[in-house]
Amino acid sequence: MFKYILDQISLYAIPVIILLIPLYGMTKKVKVYESFTEGAKEGFTTAVRIIPFLTAMLVSIGIFRASGAMDYFAKFAAPVTNLIGMPSEVLPMAIMRPLSGGGASGIMNSLFTEYGPDSLIGRMASVMNGSTDTTFYILAVYFGSVGIKNVRHSLPAGLLADLAGMITAVFVTNIIFG
Amino acid sequence: MNYIFSFFILGGIIIAAVNGRVDVVTTAAMTSAGSAVQRAITLIGIVSLWLGIARVAEKSGLIDALSRAIAPLFRWLFPSIPEDHPALGCILMNLSANMLGFGNAATPFGLKAMQELQKLNPYPDTASEAMCTFLAINTSSVTLIPSTLIALRASAGSKNPSEIMGVVLFATTCSTLVAIIGDMVIRTLCRKGRKN
Numbered sequence: 001m002f003k004y005i006l007d008q009i010s011l012y013a014i015p016v017i018i019l020l021i022p023l024y025g026m027t028k029k030v031k032v033y034e035s036f037t038e039g040a041k042e043g044f045t046t047a048v049r050i051i052p053f054l055t056a057m058l059v060s061i062g063i064f065r066a067s068g069a070m071d072y073f074a075k076f077a078a079p080v081t082n083l084i085g086m087p088s089e090v091l092p093m094a095i096m097r098p099l100s101g102g103g104a105s106g107i108m109n110s111l112f113t114e115y116g117p118d119s120l121i122g123r124m125a126s127v128m129n130g131s132t133d134t135t136f137y138i139l140a141v142y143f144g145s146v147g148i149k150n151v152r153h154s155l156p157a158g159l160l161a162d163l164a165g166m167i168t169a170v171f172v173t174n175i176i177f178g
Numbered sequence: 179m180n181y182i183f184s185f186f187i188l189g190g191i192i193i194a195a196v197n198g199r200v201d202v203v204t205t206a207a208m209t210s211a212g213s214a215v216q217r218a219i220t221l222i223g224i225v226s227l228w229l230g231i232a233r234v235a236e237k238s239g240l241i242d243a244l245s246r247a248i249a250p251l252f253r254w255l256f257p258s259i260p261e262d263h264p265a266l267g268c269i270l271m272n273l274s275a276n277m278l279g280f281g282n283a284a285t286p287f288g289l290k291a292m293q294e295l296q297k298l299n300p301y302p303d304t305a306s307e308a309m310c311t312f313l314a315i316n317t318s319s320v321t322l323i324p325s326t327l328i329a330l331r332a333s334a335g336s337k338n339p340s341e342i343m344g345v346v347l348f349a350t351t352c353s354t355l356v357a358i359i360g361d362m363v364i365r366t367l368c369r370k371g372r373k374n
Binding site: 018064 | 179182183186187189190191193194197199202203205206207209210211213214215217218219221222223224225226227229230231232233234235236237238239240278280283285286288289292293295296302303304305309310313314316317318319321323324327330331334335336337338339341342344345346348349350352353354355356357360361364365368
């Protein structure tokens, strides 16, 4: 029942929004079509403006990933993460998560294949993936779109939040599913 | 950002060289550069769609109404944004899309929010405090329904793909609280001689 409601929400949320907003606009006598195209006109420049920042971010992360540096990092951090109850299999995903959403989902999927999504490792990977975000990507795109170069304390704040999400994920998964 | 960028590139190339696999650096650099543009191109359509919808919402007064409704909470989180400013409505739409797990819709509203915040920013190449707070909350992503995650678990053959929802909600709430507190603490520490 619960799952059914969730499915319906994810199914209908976007169509309902796309229906209701123009409908509301019409009742307020807004020229819906003209307003839509006027707003959409900015889509091109907005998306193109982020290309340099996206390229810099994805290229540097791509090189770092391909070089195998991640494995060294994982080996280096393993003693610490074992201490808090994180299986070392999950660690590469935890490191990948702030860098690349696709990369982290890839690692999670291979963990699902190897250990099963309902194993402790599979569940922990899921919780970690769901409770954190691709901090580097978001910062590059959002700040890039308005041409900001000095991001100040948003990077440490974002990474701190990711770390907190990861640690909570480990503890709570161990308590609930362990 | 400078250090991070240099660290990834230098670290990656040195380790690849040590492993005797410098060739992967070239491949990785070229494919990533290509995928950056591909991603931006895909975004053009999605961003256009949502910016169009957002403009309709703005003209009909919906964004203003939302901004007013959320004002008490946002006045505390973003003291530097004036009440009734459209940035608040955009931030709200971005965070709601994030909460429901619609990343595609969240990004355009987020970019719009950044443009609105940039209008209030006295130093155009430096992040304002409101931007830092917004991104701290955004990157810590409070998720009510992690729809993509549930779909991935289901396709991997999980017996109960949504069983992790409660735990995710708890962990993500913790990380958002840490983000808000962390942002406030670091902001106060960094504030020496700086006001924006």
